[in-house]
Amino acid sequence: MAHDPSTPPPAKAANFLRAIIERDLEAGTYDQRPFAGSPGDAAHHAAGAPDPARIRTRFPPEPNGYLHVGHAKSICLNFGLARDYGGVCHLRLDDTNPEQEEQEYVDAIEEAVRWLGFDWDVQGTRHLYFASDYFDFMYRAAEALIGAGLAYVDEQSADAMRAGRGDFVTPGSASPFRDRAPAENLARFRQMREGEHADGAMVLRAKIDMASPNINLRDPTIYRIRRATHHNTGDKWCIYPMYTYAHPIEDALERITHSLCTLEFEDQRPFYDWLLENLADLGLLARPLPRQYEFGRLNLTYVMTSKRKLRALVEEKIVEGWDDPRMPTLFGLRRRGYTPAAIRAMADGTGASKTNIWLDYAVLDGCLRADLEGQAPRAMAVLDPLALDLTNWAEVFGRDDHVEPCRAPAHPQRPERGAREFGLTRTLWIERDDFAEVPPKGFHRLYPGNKVRLKYGLVVECTGCEKDAAGRVTRVLARVVPDTRSGTPGADAVKVKGTITWVSRHDAVAATVRLYDHLFTEPQPEAGGRDFRETLNPTSLVTVRAWLEPGLARAAADLRVQFERHGYFVADRLLHAEGAPVFNRITTLRDGRAA
Ligand code: ATP
Ligand code: MG
Numbered sequence: 001m002a003h004d005p006s007t008p009p010p011a012k013a014a015n016f017l018r019a020i021i022e023r024d025l026e027a028g029t030y031d032q033r034p035f036a037g038s039p040g041d042a043a044h045h046a047a048g049a050p051d052p053a054r055i056r057t058r059f060p061p062e063p064n065g066y067l068h069v070g071h072a073k074s075i076c077l078n079f080g081l082a083r084d085y086g087g088v089c090h091l092r093l094d095d096t097n098p099e100q101e102e103q104e105y106v107d108a109i110e111e112a113v114r115w116l117g118f119d120w121d122v123q124g125t126r127h128l129y130f131a132s133d134y135f136d137f138m139y140r141a142a143e144a145l146i147g148a149g150l151a152y153v154d155e156q157s158a159d160a161m162r163a164g165r166g167d168f169v170t171p172g173s174a175s176p177f178r179d180r181a182p183a184e185n186l187a188r189f190r191q192m193r194e195g196e197h198a199d200g201a202m203v204l205r206a207k208i209d210m211a212s213p214n215i216n217l218r219d220p221t222i223y224r225i226r227r228a229t230h231h232n233t234g235d236k237w238c239i240y241p242m243y244t245y246a247h248p249i250e251d252a253l254e255r256i257t258h259s260l261c262t263l264e265f266e267d268q269r270p271f272y273d274w275l276l277e278n279l280a281d282l283g284l285l286a287r288p289l290p291r292q293y294e295f296g297r298l299n300l301t302y303v304m305t306s307k308r309k310l311r312a313l314v315e316e317k318i319v320e321g322w323d324d325p326r327m328p329t330l331f332g333l334r335r336r337g338y339t340p341a342a343i344r345a346m347a348d349g350t351g352a353s354k355t356n357i358w359l360d361y362a363v364l365d366g367c368l369r370a371d372l373e374g375q376a377p378r379a380m381a382v383l384d385p386l387a388l389d390l391t392n393w394a395e396v397f398g399r400d401d402h403v404e405p406c407r408a409p410a411h412p413q414r415p416e417r418g419a420r421e422f423g424l425t426r427t428l429w430i431e432r433d434d435f436a437e438v439p440p441k442g443f444h445r446l447y448p449g450n451k452v453r454l455k456y457g458l459v460v461e462c463t464g465c466e467k468d469a470a471g472r473v474t475r476v477l478a479r480v481v482p483d484t485r486s487g488t489p490g491a492d493a494v495k496v497k498g499t500i501t502w503v504s505r506h507d508a509v510a511a512t513v514r515l516y517d518h519l520f521t522e523p524q525p526e527a528g529g530r531d532f533r534e535t536l537n538p539t540s541l542v543t544v545r546a547w548l549e550p551g552l553a554r555a556a557a558d559l560r561v562q563f564e565r566h567g568y569f570v571a572d573r574l575l576h577a578e579g580a581p582v583f584n585r586i587t588t589l590r591d592g593r594a595a
Contacts, residue, residue, distance in 0.1 A: 014351045014352075014353065015351040015352040016295075016352060016353065016354065017077070017081060017258070017260065017293060017295065017352045018081070018084075020258070020293060021055060021081060021085055021258060022085075024055070024257070024258075025054060025055075025085065029257075029288060030051070030054065030055065030257050030288060031050075032050045033050065033051050033255065033257075033286075033288060034046060034047075034048040034049060034050060034051065034286070035048045035049070035050070035051035035052075035053070035056075035255050036048030037125065039129060039133075039134070039253040039254045039255075040253060041137060041253065041284055041285065041286070042280070042283055042284055042285055042286040045255060045286040046286065051255065053082075053086070053087045053088040053122075054085055054086040054087050055081070055082060055085050055086075055087035055088075055257045055258055056082070056087055056088050056089070056090065056254065056255055056256045056257050056258075057078040057079075057081055057082045057087060057088075057089045057090070057256065057257070057258050057259075057260060058078060058089060058090040058091070058092045058129075058250075058251065058254060058256050058259070059071075059074055059075050059078045059079065059089060059090070059091055059092070059113065060092040060093075060094045060131075060247070060250070061093065061094060061109050062093075062094045062095065062097065062100075063093050063094075063095050063102065063103075063105035063106045063109055063231075064097070064100035064102075064105060064307065065105060065307035065310065065311060066105065066108055066109075066112070066307075066310070066322045066323075066329040066330070066331055067108070067109055067112045067113070067329065067330045068305045068307070068310060068327075068328045068329045068330065069298070069300055069303065069305060069328045069329075069330070069333065069343070069364075070297060070298055070299070070300075070305035070328075071112075071330070072116060072330060072343050072344075072347050073297075073298035073347045073350070074260070074262075075113055075116055075118060075347075076116070076343075076344050076347035076348055077260060077295070077347070077352060078260055079113075079118040080344075080348060081258070081260075087257075088122050088127055089118070089120065089127070090120060090127040090128070090129055090254055090256070091109075091110070091113060091120040091127065091128050091129070092128075092129045092130070092131060092250060092254070093106055093109065093128075093129070093130045093131065094131045094243075094246075094247065094250070095130055095131055095132045095230075095231065095232060096131050096132060096135075096240060096241055096242075096243060096246040097240070097243070098226060098228035098229065098230040098231075098237075098240055099226075099228050102231055103231055106231075108331065110128070112329075112330040112331060115330065115334060115340060116330065116340045116343060116344065117340045117341075117344060129250075129254060130232055131246055131247075131250045132230060132231075132232040132233050133232070134246070134249060134250055134253055135233060135236075135237060135240075135241070137249065137253060137284075138241045138245070138246060138249055139193065139239075140284070141249060141279050141282075141284055142189065142204055142222060142223055142241075142245075143186060143189065144279070144282045144284055145206065145222075145278065145279075145282075146182055146185045146186050146189055146204075147182050147186065148182075148278070148282060149182055149207065150206060150207050150278055151185065151204055151205060151206050151207055151222065152175075152177060152178055152179075152180055152185045152204070152205055152207055153177065153180070153185050153188040153189055153192070153202050153203070153204055153205075154175045154177045154178075154202060154203055154204075154205050154219075154221075155177055155188075155201065155202040156175050156176070156177065158200065160175075161175065161203075161221075164210075165210075165215060165218050165219075166210075166215070166218065167215070168215070171210065171211040172210035172211065172212075172215075172218040172219070173210060174210050175205075175219070178207065178210075178219070188202065189204055189223070192204070192223070192225055192238075192239050193237075193238070193239050195227075195238045197225055198225070199225050199226055199227055200224070200225065201225060202225070203221045203222075203223060203224050203225075204221070204222050204223035204224075204239075205219040205220065205221050205222065206219055206220055206222050206245075206271070206274070206275070207219055208220070208271075208274060214267060214270055215267075216244070216267050216268055216270065216271050217270055217271060217274070220242070220244060220245075220271060221242050222241060222242050222244075222245035223239050223240070223241055223242065223245070224239065224240060224242065225238060225239050226238065226239070226240050228240075244268055244271060244272075245275065247272075248271075248272040248275050248276050248290070248292075249275070249276075249279070249285075251276075251290040251292075252276050252279070252280075252285045252286070252289055252290055253285075255286065255290075256290040257288075257290060257291070258290070258291065258293060259272075259290045259291065259292045259293070260292075260293050260294075260295060260352075261292060261293075261294055261295075262294060262295065262296070262297045262356075263294045263295065263296055263297065263354070263355075263356060265292065265294055266294045268292075269292050269294070272292050273289075273292075276289045276290070277289070294354070295352040295353065295354070296352070296353045296354060296355045296356040296357050297356040297357075298347070298350060298356075298357060298359060299356060299357065299358045299359065299524075300328065300358075300359050300361050300364065301358055301359070301360050301361045301523035301524065302361045302518035302519065302520050302522070302523055302525070303328040303361065303518075303519075303520075303525075304328070304520075304525055304526065304532055305328055309532060310322070310327065310328070310329065313327070313519075314327075316533075318519075318533075318536065319519070323335045323574075325337075325514070325516055325572075325584050326516055326518075326519045326540050326541065327519075330343075334573070335570075335572065335573055335574070335584070336516060336570070336584055336586055337368075337560055337568065337569065337570025337584055337586035338364070338368055338586060339368065339371050339372065339560070341367075341371045342364065342367040342368040342370070342371045342372075343364070343367070345367040345370070345371070346359070346363055346364045346367045349363065349367070358523075358524065360523075361518065361523075362591045365587040365588075365591065366591075368568065368586060368587055369568070369587065369589070372560055372562065372568050372586075373562075374411075374413065374414075375411075375560075376411075376560045376561055376562045376568060377410050377411055377417070377420075377559075377561050377562070378408070378409070378410065378411060378412065378420075378561070378562050378564055379420070379548065379549040379551060379552055379561050379562070379563055379564070380408075380455065380501045380502065380503055380548075380549045380563070380564050381501075381503070381511075381513070381546055381547065381548045381549065381552075381563040381564075381566060381569075381583075382429040382430060382431055382501070382502065382503050382508070382546060382547045382548075383431065383513055383515070383544050383546045383563075383566060384431055384432040384433065384544065384546075385429040385430070385431075385432070385545075385546070385547050386429070386430055386431065386432040386434075386435060386473065386474075386475070386476060387427060387428070387429065387430075387474065387475045387476065387505070388427070388428045388429070388430045388435075388446075388460075388475070388476045388477075388478060388502065389426065389427050389428075389475055389476070389477050389478070390426050390427070390428070390460060390478055390479065390480050391463065391477055391478070391479055392479040392480055393425075393426035393480060394426075396480050396482050400426055401425070401426075402425070402426075403423035403424070403425055403504075403506070404423060404424040404425070404457070404458070404485065405421060405422075405423055405424075406421070406422055406423065406424050406456045406457050406485075406486070407419045407420070407421055407456065407487065408420045408422075408455075408456040420549065420551050421551075422503075422504065422507065422549055422550050422551065423504055423506065423507060424454065424457040424458065424502075424504055425504045425505065425506045427504075427505040427506075428454070428502045428503065428504055428505060429502060429503050429504075429505060429508055429547045430446070430476065430500055430501075430502045431500070431501070432473075434446055434452075434500045434501075435447065435462070435465065435473065435476045437465060437473065444496075444497035444498035445498040445500055446462045446476055446478065446498075446500065447462055448462050448463060448464050448465075449461070449462065450462050450498070451481065451494060451496045452496050452497075452498040452499060452500050453484075453486070453496050453498070453499040453500070454499075454500060454502050455486075455499050455500065455501050455502065455564070456486050457485065457486060457502070458480050458481065458484050458485050458486075459480075459481040459484035459494045459496055460478040460479060460480055460481065461478055461479050461481060462476065462477070462478045463477045463478055463479055464476075464477050465477060481494055501564050501565050503547045503548065503549055503550075504550075505547075507550040508547035508548060508549070508550065509547065509548040509549070509550055509552055509553045509581060510545065510546075510547060510548075510581075511545075511546050511547070511548045511552070511581040511582065511583055512543060512544075512545065512546070512575075512580075512581070512582045512583070513543070513544050513545075513546040513569070513582075513583045513584075513585065514541060514542075514543050514544075514572070514582070514583070514584050514585065515541070515542040515543070515544060515585045516540065516541055516584060516585050516586075517537060517539060517540050517541075517542075518537055518540060519536065519537055519540045520532065520535045520536060520537055521535050521536070521537045522535040546583075548563075548581065548583075552581060553578070553579075553581075554578060555571045555576070555578075555581060556571065557571050557572065557573045557574075557576045557577075558570060558571060558573050559571045560586070561583075562589075565589070566585075566588070566589070567585055567586070567587055567588035567589050568585070568586040568587055568589075569583040569584060569585050569586060570583065570584050570586055571583055572584050
């Protein structure tokens with residue numbers, strides 16, 4: 001069934017995760033589960049009171065880049081489910097990889113999640129956690145696994161280890177180090193921690209099943225030696241846990257109930273369960289344990305959502321930065337003018353499914369229009385200015401510099417917001433394409449002999465135009481039809497088929513307007529393995545000098561406004577200033593960008 005992209009999808013789309021949560025709530029799976037108020041091991045939680053949160057979810061970004069629209073999906077899902085079911089969602093910075101993580105990203109992630117409308121402060125408790133705070137526990141858990149004969153230090157080369165792992169058709173083969181005694185493994189592991197071995201010299205592996213059809217269970221690496229300064233723990237550690245080992249433990253220490261991740265982790269679930277079951281059996285982790293559920297990634301057409309590729313766009317200066325209004329980062333979307341409500345509506349509208357989906361970008365624009373239609377103030381703006389002279393002005397009004405006052409509603413459906421006021425004068429700016437010397441069929445705007453209404457103003461009749469040596473129209477000439485001003489009894493006396501927007505040359509505000517379009521020409525920029533650089537849209541940004549209605553002279557940064565007939569625009573949060581306005585086009589009024 002085709003989905004009309006101009007209408008936002010229903011607010012609560014099908015979501016199999018809701019069914020799972022509702023089933024758990026009904027079965028009382030997590031009732032009476034103690035929670036100590038902060039993350040910790042089994043003993044810590046055993047001393048806690050029953051968790052007032054009925055479920056716990058978490059959004060666990062790695063602080064190695066800026067959040068993008070794909071992350072928005074995960075944020076809305078995790079925070080949204082917690083909100084809807086009387087739960088709590090943690091913001092967890094998954095900072096176990098020392099190499100790429102930076103404070104700058106941590107700050108940006110917090111800001112972006114808040115901007116999107118979510119909060120991790122719940123009744124005085126701040127559920128903001130750092131995976132690196134669990135390094136001590138992770139180390140203790142590794143020693144416990146070693147002691148139980150469930151982990152060993154492998155000193156094979158990386159190549160030998162890879163070869164020993166086998167592949168989809170070949171079972172793995174045991175490492176010569178696999179059967180070392182726990183005491184020897186423990187001594188080796190402690191040497192690793194003490195920095196007695198070189199980076200890469202050995203790793204700690206879980207001891208599971210080298211013949212498992214699931215390659216992730218063929219003794220996965222859980223700790224490696226890596227001398228790197230960590231943004232949080234500094235040089236305390238020279239061994240670091242692998243993500244697949246760290247993540248389940250993070251969930252369990254925080255008493256997450258429903259651990260939601262994207263589909264590519266499905267094959268990791270058996271290891272997730274193996275690890276947590278064993279650590280619970282060893283008395284280290286509290287039961288009931290968290291469960292992992294996978295949902296499909298959200299891909300948006302004309303957009304790439306891989307941090308690595310977004311970084312390439314920035315580093316290769318294809319865009320102006322992480323918050324370039326064409327970037328699908330939350331900071332880019334914010335600067336472009338997208339509202340948090342529109343992004344949430346898009347994310348919620350796609351529900352959760354078991355397949356990765358490609359969502360039409362038009363859905364996001366539809367959500368934005370639905371959000372702004374009833375809110376955004378209206379204004380007239382001329383983006384491609386052409387002069388219009390009303391040649392009989394002095395005849396009609398007695399003098400050339402007469403200013404005819406006009407009124408327009410601040411918002412057509414909200415009279416309580418009052419009126420905008422501006423003056424109509426002898427010389428105006430109109431859109432270049434509102435005039436045609438020879439009108440194409442069906443053209444009802446300005447052409448010699450035709451009458452149109454200047455919106456909120458008077459009816460004028462076009463008499464001709466002036467051109468430069470190159471034949472380009474430089475000025476349109478028209479005559480005022482007297483007594484036709486909007487809102488006066490004569491307004492309907494003259495019937496016209498066209499109405500055009502305009503601003504008056506005496507009080508229009510000069511502005512820079514940036515007309516943004518998709519960054520790529522193809523809905524799936526990398527389809528067929530193509531390099532995204534081949535599908536860059538050369539006109540993703542067109543900057544024009546425009547004229548705006550005088551009321552916008554004092555527009556504040558971040559003001560979102562509908563330029564009548566053109567679309568929704570926002571005063572750029574960084575560049576806009578009083579006296580030097582800069583507006584970004586968020587989207588047009590209708591789909592099919594030339595609305
Ligand atoms: P990237 O590939 O851009 O680095 P990531 O998945 O590695 O993304 P993380 O910081 O690890 O980035 O992601 C945090 C959370 O956001 C994870 O739970 C991840 O599954 C989720 N997420 C990331 N991209 C998407 C997406 N396109 N749709 C839904 N969820 C996503
Ligand atoms: Mg990642």
